[in-house]
Amino acid sequence: MEIKFAFAKTIIYEAAAYIRERLDEPIVIATKSGPTDLVTQLDEEVQDQLVQKILASYPEDKIFAEEKGLRHPIFDGQVWVIDPIDGTNNFIAQQTDFAIMLAYFENGVGQFGFIYDVMRDELYHGGGQFDVYCNEQKLAGYRDRSLQQSLISISAGFFQSESIDILPLVHQSLGTRLYGSAGISFAKVLSGRLLLYVSSIFPWDYAAASILAEKLGYQVLTIDGQIPDFQTRQDVMIAPIEKMGEITSYIVKKEGVR
Structure with missing residues (x-):
């Protein structure tokens, strides 16, 4: 290898x-x-x-x-x-x-x-x-810090989503940043500059990050907490494994959406 x-x-x-x-x-x-x-x-x-x-x-x-x-x-x-x-x-x-x-x-x-x-x-x-x-x-890997003291990155489309409300997560963070590139955003998470990144992306966008993340205490999952299918475009996030529960608790499913 x-x-x-x-x-x-x-x-x-x-x-x-x-x-x-x-x-x-x-x-x-x-x-x-x-x-x-x-x-x-x-x-x-x-x-x-x-x-x-x-x-x-x-x-x-x-x-x-x-x-x-x-x-x-x-x-x-x-x-x-x-x-x-x-x-x-x-x-x-x-x-x-x-x-x-x-x-x-x-x-x-x-x-x-x-x-x-x-x-x-x-x-x-x-x-x-x-x-x-x-x-x-x-790279040293994830070092614990609070969501309230961390910057996050969320693609703009999520702020107009008809299925989820992302604002509670935004309001719990120090602020949001957008870079226009999944690779650049993933790199900023892996290097500790961002706590998490959320976007609607394809397998070629997240494949490398999914491998790198596991060695550093992060995980690439769908918004629903599942392993991405590596076939289609999906709503995907990278975040520290130990903070997944807290982070997903602030991603609210809108009423009437199954």
Whole structure:
């Protein structure tokens, strides 16, 4: 596994270098499901490069990735999960606060994950048999602090939700912050800058974080407290395991909603 882990670190650094080298080039933008769901040529090029390198070295492995309909189930064999540019809108508008994410599973069991904050050159890596680091600094894991003294991150859509009331949780916290990238938000939780992050996201958004979290005292669950299905878009949160009960007690199901 050490060889595969080192290989993954190499190719994610190469992908980030490829992006940084092209920041001054024109960006070709297309829409997917709606006007704010965007993809660029670099999303596709970076994914293509990662897929090609993985399959050249490990031809029996499979791919679950954001672009081009690559959706091999993580529960079936040796599977890489790829998000080539997480936070594409940030990348387009600001050229910062975006991440490359890569995760590796064997028959549904996470072996390691990577979240690379490209412009800050911060690589969060580890999980499974590996300790979790940011670059060369080992992360200490969750240290208890009160919700009232902690910042949290909740995607904007939850404030208009017809099924849950998120405001009681917000009012118990020190305040909310939004970053526009699941990877950046997950990294801020794992490094202790945020207590929790809640968003409606896809498996490629949370796969790496789900592996890293377990080594640091956090867990990635759905709002209902279930393990995500790793197939569809779901309402997902990352929070300290020991505070899950308290946190979920402030997420109120609206009356009349089953």
